[in-house]
Amino acid sequence: MEGKIKELRAQIEELAGKVAQIDELKDVRFKYLSKNGAIPALMKQLGSLSKEERPAAGKIINEFKVWATELFDKKEEELGKKALEMRYIKEAVDVTMPSKKSKAGHLHPVTLVRNELIDAFTGMGFTVFEGPEIEDDFHNFTALNVSADHPARDKQDTFYINDDLLLRTHTSPGQVRAMETMKPPFKIVSPGRVFRCDDDGTHAPMFHQMEGLVIDKNLSLCDLQGLLDTLAKTVFDKDTKTRFRPSFFPFTEPSVEVDVTCCECHGAGCSLCKGTGWIEILGGGVVNRNVIKNCGLDPDEWTGLAFGTGLDRIAMLKYGVNNIHLLYDGDVRILSQFRK
Numbered sequence: 001m002e003g004k005i006k007e008l009r010a011q012i013e014e015l016a017g018k019v020a021q022i023d024e025l026k027d028v029r030f031k032y033l034s035k036n037g038a039i040p041a042l043m044k045q046l047g048s049l050s051k052e053e054r055p056a057a058g059k060i061i062n063e064f065k066v067w068a069t070e071l072f073d074k075k076e077e078e079l080g081k082k083a084l085e086m087r088y089i090k091e092a093v094d095v096t097m098p099s100k101k102s103k104a105g106h107l108h109p110v111t112l113v114r115n116e117l118i119d120a121f122t123g124m125g126f127t128v129f130e131g132p133e134i135e136d137d138f139h140n141f142t143a144l145n146v147s148a149d150h151p152a153r154d155k156q157d158t159f160y161i162n163d164d165l166l167l168r169t170h171t172s173p174g175q176v177r178a179m180e181t182m183k184p185p186f187k188i189v190s191p192g193r194v195f196r197c198d199d200d201g202t203h204a205p206m207f208h209q210m211e212g213l214v215i216d217k218n219l220s221l222c223d224l225q226g227l228l229d230t231l232a233k234t235v236f237d238k239d240t241k242t243r244f245r246p247s248f249f250p251f252t253e254p255s256v257e258v259d260v261t262c263c264e265c266h267g268a269g270c271s272l273c274k275g276t277g278w279i280e281i282l283g284g285g286v287v288n289r290n291v292i293k294n295c296g297l298d299p300d301e302w303t304g305l306a307f308g309t310g311l312d313r314i315a316m317l318k319y320g321v322n323n324i325h326l327l328y329d330g331d332v333r334i335l336s337q338f339r340k
């Protein structure tokens, strides 16, 4: 028995000295200490000894078992520590290393222009009023005094959904919805997407406008001039001048088209303004009495000022973009240039 123990002890010492992984150690421990392992097998041999020999032999085997268990435990602790140290080394993070730059997004140039205008107008007491992109004929045309035979109603110009519903062709239906729902006097701006069957270098089937509407008593074209002058100076620079040219819109009377001094040459004349020194940026006027009536207000009591401007056009002028599609193709080489 003692010879056998000596042999096993030597084997265990050798194996335990060699193993480098916890898993291997577990295999060795299993081989010697599990129920059918070599050490319990010694216990089973006790039965073949004489009664007198048994207690002493049992004690020796037990001591051997305790020795082996302690050896494996110690080895396991050692290997565990070593594995942890290796992991610390492998997973170490050098906090002094520069981090990878994450690519943050930024606002689209049209959004920048929209936000600037909203800022300027809310500063003057305007609120933002948003209308739906799918409109009906009444809000997009009829209430705005657009006659039944007006070319804008043509199916070649407007995206119709059915005989009554269409994708709004301008933000002016926002005027109608504001007058229908708000109690005058009020001042609103209504920014949003608009749609027209149009597609070339300076026109896209989807673009953005911002409508402005003031409803109050005794408003005149002079008030509009002051407002739009502020708008121009906000978007371009404070030296920008505005001028009104007579125009026609069914929903305003009188109607004007508004030019600003060219942002490129400041009025001297260049290719952008075709030598005139002026660039058209919006349409506006005094709200037509018929429109006020169509929206349920008394035109003898209330007067209105309205204007509408193209946000994409302003962004293009302001940032020197010569093709509207560059704004919408999603090319990050273009769009990332507008990071502030």
Ligand code: PHE
Pocket: 169, 170, 171, 172, 211, 249, 252, 283, 284, 285, 306, 307, 308, 309
């Ligand atoms: N809705 C007009 C357009 O799309 C612009 C406009 C708005 C003109 C308000 C007058 C008053 O061109």
